[in-house]
Amino acid sequence: MNYIDGFRDPDVAAQFVRLIAEQGRELAANGRHMHIMEVCGSHTMAIGRYGIRQLLPANVELISGPGCPVCVTDPGYIDAAIALAGQGAILATFGDMIRVPGSDSDLTECRSAGGSVEVCYSPSAAVDLARNHPDREVVFLAIGFETTIAPVVSLVGEAQSAGVSNLSLLTAFKLVPPALRALLTDKEIKIDAFLCPAHVSAIIGSKAYEPFAAEFHVPCVVAGFEPLDILYGVHGILGQALKNEASVENQYARVVRSEGNPVAQARIAKYLEPVDASWRGLGVIPASGLGLRPEFAAYDAEKKLGVPVRPGRLHPGCLCGEVIKGKLRPTSCPLFGKACNPDHPVGPCMVSAEGTCAAYFKYGLPGERQGGGK
């Protein structure tokens, strides 16, 4: 942990806060207000956990983006998973999926009613489950962005070589760059810069953001998840803004390379192909998701088990879609902290360990500066 402590050094943090304050004053002198979107849910959580919003000048706002894989998953996906459990399948899932609301129910209720829902810490656990229950189908709830996709889809290869045929994937994989493009082309959303994801960028490479810097003139800085990474990232963005530049900077060079991780990219391309995907809040974005290639249909739960994912119903008052787009600050949602709280979540942003509303509820101090969307 000594390695990590270096990225949490209080004295260096204080120096960054001073530098950022100077940059903020200079921008304010020119009447400029910066809306920086932190794309990734892990950034949102780290910003809350370290109280970073309150350390920034008033004209530098951090807006939370769509980078929580659970939050952008359509409720119809949960409905399909519950239907599969009803058919006797064992659902294997990462932990924060199990409380995400579907149209009428969620996976914890499904489990209480007798459905088999197993929380896995690693995708490989699904192969063990399948081996230990040869008479039942094990369905892995395969959601996630680029970071998660490569290890999850490797399950197919693991199952093939282990001769396991009772394992399939219910896929809702999503890609970050198409979502960023959708946000930048939405005229109602004001984004001046991106604080780009850490681990997604480790897979896709920092060069994936070059088109956004060039076409939309928004500074893009890839930053790690530690507090100094984030402060350094904001400092880099403001530096570009002061010079009226827009380029891709890789602050997280200890992990991220310009070209990304070619092994993971090849693994993804081997098993998956682009598909149109439905995003909560953003709607259907062409080629923004990945589905199993036809030759792996035997591992595609929708095809194998005949349970298609259909669009689900959202709670009528839920504004998660607006939160995901950065148009609404969680605390401005009428349901926030009242009808919708972590014990009784109405929308996914309140459930997920990376959800924007969960971060505001968990770490936010009412009456103190929150920042966030408009």
Place this chain on the structure above:
Amino acid sequence: MSADAVVQLAHGGGGRLTRELIEREIVPRFGSGPLRGLPDGATLPSPGDRLVFTTDSFAVQPLEFPGGNIGHLAVHGTVNDLSVCGGDPKWLSLALIIEEGLPFSVLGRILDSVRAAADACGVTVATGDTKVVARGQGDGLYVNTAGIGSAFPEFVLGTERICEGDCVLVNGTLGDHGMAVMSARQNMDFINGPVSDTGSVHRLVGAVRAFGAAVRFMRDPTRGGVATVLNEMVEGRELGILLKERDLPLAPATRAVAEMLGIDPLHAASEGRLLLICDRDSSSAILKRWRALPEGAGAVCLGTVTRDKGRVVMETVTGGRRLVDVPRGELLPRIC
């Protein structure tokens, strides 16, 4: 009995096998005191004018984990509940609900741990019960212990006695038990991974008797962790608590696993820790006494009581501030 013998349903049937189970497993370990002759109940001398009485049930998977087993927990949990009420633990009951198929070797190790932990705490198992349930109806073994102790006259404890400026003390690192069990449950075979802190706090309580009314309140931060205890103390009140992230005592392995799984160590259980709120003027002296004991060697002041209405707030390492909320539902590892 063969090395791989297991408990059968008939061991709970009341007949010859039940007798065998009791005589082989219980009597040699616990049969010398009030349990001699296996009476239906224990007849005990009164330990004092005022008694402290508590009960707790233990269900943990796996039964054995780095740092201890369910037997240690069953003794420490009840001894600690008596201790934080200002009690001097004396007697325990021990009730076992065994699932058919539990290996006798595991049961034996767990009962050895009960005996060893009870001896170390100076308490006696005075009465007990054994049941066997069919396979699939229990998680190997559930244990219930109840405990009786005498109340130390020096203490006047209650959350209503907490004042602005008071100090929040703890005797060591936080969340070790929760992270050790979570690691073990998922077969994460860490080298130098988290180790449960299961242990007794009764000597730490004994050590602060001399401070009497300067000790405002004590609690052991088990399920729900330190965050839950501190929030319960100030909920709905004019007072709050300020923690400093820099001062949080965390074992490197616990911190590393918590970081990896996205779990806040303030939400993870401890099983050998004592949170104590005391008058600021007494805090240094209490810490000094605690640090003289092995179980208090890592004692620190975690934070202070503020006027921040019902809120537990942390000053982060970067100089920001954030709320310390209670955990919600089961602790779940994150997706990425």
